[in-house]
Every structure is written in C-alpha cells, then in structure tokens.
Amino acid sequence: MNRIIRLAIPLAVLGALPGCGDSPETLLNKARGSFAAQDYQAARMQLASALLKQPDNPEMLALMARTQLRLGDPDGAEGALARLAQTGVKSAGLPRMKAEIALLRKKPEDALALLGNDASIEGWRIRAQAQLAMGDDDKAAQSFERGMAAGDDIRLAEAYARYKLVSNDLPGAAAIHERMRRIAPKSYETLVLGGDLAAALGRTDRAIDAYRQAIDAYPDRVAPMLALANQYDAKGKLEDAARLVEQAGKIAPDDPAVEALKYQLMSEKGEWEKIRLGLQGRESDLEPGSGLQMTYAEALLRLGYAEQARVLFNRAVLTLPGNPYSRMMLGEAQLASGDADGAWATLGPLAASTLARPEILQSAEKAARAVGAPEAGSLRARLEPARLKANMALIGQGEAALTRRDWPRALAVYGRLLQQGHDPEVLKRMALAASGLGRAPEAIGYADQALAALPDNPDYLYLAGLVRLNGGQDLAAALRLLEAAATADPRNPVIARDLKKAKAAAG
Secondary structure, X not given: OOOOXXXXXXXXXXXXXXXXXXXXXXXXXXHHHHHHOOOHHHHHHHHHHHHHHOOOOHHHHHHHHHHHHHOOOHHHHHHHHHHHHHHOOOOOOHHHHHHHHHHHXXXXXXXXXXXXXXXXHHHHHHHHHHHHHOOOHHHHHHHHHHHHHHOOOHHHHHHHHHHHHHOOXXXXXXXXXXXXXXXXXXXXXXXXXXXXXXXXXXXXXHHHHHHHHHHHHOOOOOHHHHHHHHHHHHOOOHHHHHHHHHHHHHXXXXXXXXXXXXXXXXHHOOOHHXXXXXXXXXXXXXXXXXHHHHHHHHHHHHOOOHHHHHHHHHHHHHHOOOOHHHHHHHHHHHHHOOOHHHHHHHHHHHHOOOXXXXXXXXXXXXXXXXXXXXXXXXXXXXXXXXXXXXXXHHHHHHHHHHHOOOHHHHHHHHHHHHOOOOOHHHHHHHHHHHHHOOOHHHHHHHHHHHHHHOOOOHHHHHHHHHHHHHHOOXXXXXXXXXXXXXXXXXXXXXXXXXXXXXXXXXX
C-alpha cells in the first residue's frame, strides 16, 4: 500500500488556493517573494497551489520544506522532503533540514548526528539550539559564537540573543540586537526582539512601540499581538488589550495562549459569570496549575462555589508548590468554605513574609481572626494605610531594581527590608542580586539561609543550587540541590533547564 505523504495543507482548502489560475512558474516566483518577505503562510499556500500543477517539482518541494520549518511544522516539512526524495533530485542542505525537523521534535541528539561536521551558519544555529536543549550551555555558546563569526544571519543572531535574554544577560542580548538592526532592521525577528528586550528592562512604552511596529509589518503574526496585549495589561489598558486578543483569536482561534490571555483579561475585569459559562464542562481538560484552570477556579470562588474552587486550587498547589497565587487562592477558598483552620495554615506562612501583598495580608488577617490566632493584631497593624504604603513603596523599588538588573540597588533595598525580620523571600532576592554581582560566596550564604528556613521548598532548593552553578562553586552540591528541586517541582521548566546545565557542568 502506498504511503500518503503529508504536506499539511487541509483538503478543504485545496480547491480555494490563491492564484490557482497562475502558471506554476508565476506561483513559484510569488512564493519566493513571500518567503523573502517572511510571509510564510502565503508562501505555503502559493507552493501548495503550484504543486497541484507540478507535484514533482524539486525546487517547489525544497522551498515547501523550508517554509514548513519556518512555520514550525515538522510533519509538513518531512512530507515535502519525502516527496523530494522520490524525485531523485539531491537538495543542498537536506541534512540540515532533517536536523531541524529532529530539533522541532525535541530530539536534539538526532539533530546533532544529522548535522555531522556541517560548518554553515545555519548548521551552527541548529547545533547551538540542540546543545541548549541538551543542557550544554558552554558548547552552545561556542557554537553561537562560531556561527556569528562566520557571517550575518538573522535567525542565528535572534537565537543567540534569546539565549542571552533567558540567561539574564541583557547587555549581551542588546549587543546582538544592535547587530540584528544592522543586518535586517525591519525583519520580524529584529522588531519582536526589540520589544522583548524593552519589556525585560521594564521599559513598557518602548516595548509597546516595538510590538506595534511588528504588528504593522507582520499583521498575521499572533506573538507580537499577545506581547503587546500584555504590555497594555500592565498599564491598565484592559480594553486595548482585549481588542488585540480578539484580533489574535481571528488569526489563530485554536491557540491556547490566545485563550489563556482572553480569560485572564476577563478575570481582571471581574467577568466571572462569562468565565464560568465559557469554561464550564471543561474542568477535566484544564491542566492543574495552568492560568486557565486557576482563572476558572477563581470565577467559581467569586460566584459562591467555594468548595469546587477549593478542590481546583488544591490541585494547583500540588502541581505548583512554590506558586504564591495558588496558595493565596486556596486559603481564600478554604475560608469561604468554612475551613478557617485550613485557611490559616495556608495563609499564615504567606503573610509572614515582609514582601506579602495587601490581598494576602487581608485574607490572612481574616483567617487569623476566625481561629483566634494572636498574629491577627500584627497583621492588622501591617495593613495600616501609612505603614502599608511605605512598605509597598520599598518593595516596588526592590522589584524595579531586579527588573533593571541594578544589582547594587537591589541588594541595598532588600537589605533594608531584611531589617524588618528574617525573611527567606527577602534573602532569596538578596542571593540573586549578589549572584548578579559575581559575589558567589555571599549569594550562597543568603540562599542557604533561605533554605534553612524551609528546607523542602523547591524554590529555595533551586536557588541554592543555582547560585552555586552560576558561581562555579561546589558543582556537586549544585547538582544535588537542583535534583531535589526538580523532584519537589517536577513540572517546572526553569528548574529542569538549569538541572540540565548542572549535569553538563558536573560532567
């Protein structure tokens, strides 16, 4: 039986492909132009139409494979390559395309094997990304550098800049972005990365401008729409954010990120009944701890379904043990369902932190009063307006300093907050600031103090391992601590990523 080779074009669309009256050569030329303009959806449709007329055209099939890769569709790319192989024509870069397919399928070892000794710029990009996926950051950085030295390539530069961004090396990311602006100032990658850099630095207005430019230039891309919506949300412009999410939903109606942000904005507007009706009947499909699941749980709580909300938030806490929002909402649900003792047990530790938000303090104070806990008086005093305002201002200064990577300022602010009492959350931030300054022994000291307060907390286990890893000190302990953090919080991708780094560093 002949195997059907998939090109990822729905059959219902084939009869309505654009340009069906054009010649195959005209369609191929249009597809080349669309690909060069980074309009990959248009290129795919034009190539699909051309391939209806010339199904064995090797140039069309090779370009279709490259287009599918740009769209992140490994199945479609593999289908095009399989048809290309049937023509008997050898395509340049075939091993690289197969390597990228393996990378998209999360098989980095296979990607490296397929690349072999490929020393092209594209090969260095794929190799670096495969090495990152395997947790070998040092080799990945070397591959990125060799690719950058070999010439200008916007995709390689963007991948390297994003690695720098994730690694909190904002100056490094900014330097690469400057090179991207020289290579291709109007490319999608350059525009969006500019917005992401500004957002990481807390420069909301600059991020908004960059994302607007990206949307104007590439109106069919969802990612900058969602990024801009998040920036509008941060500025309190909920209606502007909601309009963007609606626009994104028309382009990608099945995108889970679009749906999650739509419901998040509805929750911020207090549209609880709309949320309940929209998600009702999908409880078993909502991933515990996901934004969508917790938004639905909060809607149930606000509408008086406290017991159902408690069950959902309890699942979220089990999935995300270090997430303060899920714990706060579980405490509120426990309080609303008449379990004051459980609510105080949940909320008391959260409220003990100097960094506790007013909503946590308020809920904890209610629970403390309900069980007659002596801490109710001190919580009420912390909610006194003048004291609360001063403390929140100081907390805001610390957060702003961390966002800007202003490590000396962050260390100074959190040092002042630590004077209010020994607080592992404050110590955690001081450890991060000291690590950012390259003061590894000091960072380890702060992290170990935080861990001593809560030895089983995955966040503090992770921190204690991370500062050792970043400082290159006691890598065996770093690995042990990160393994313990991953065991305590197995679904945390950040912990998993740094555990891979620790394993690679430890050999």
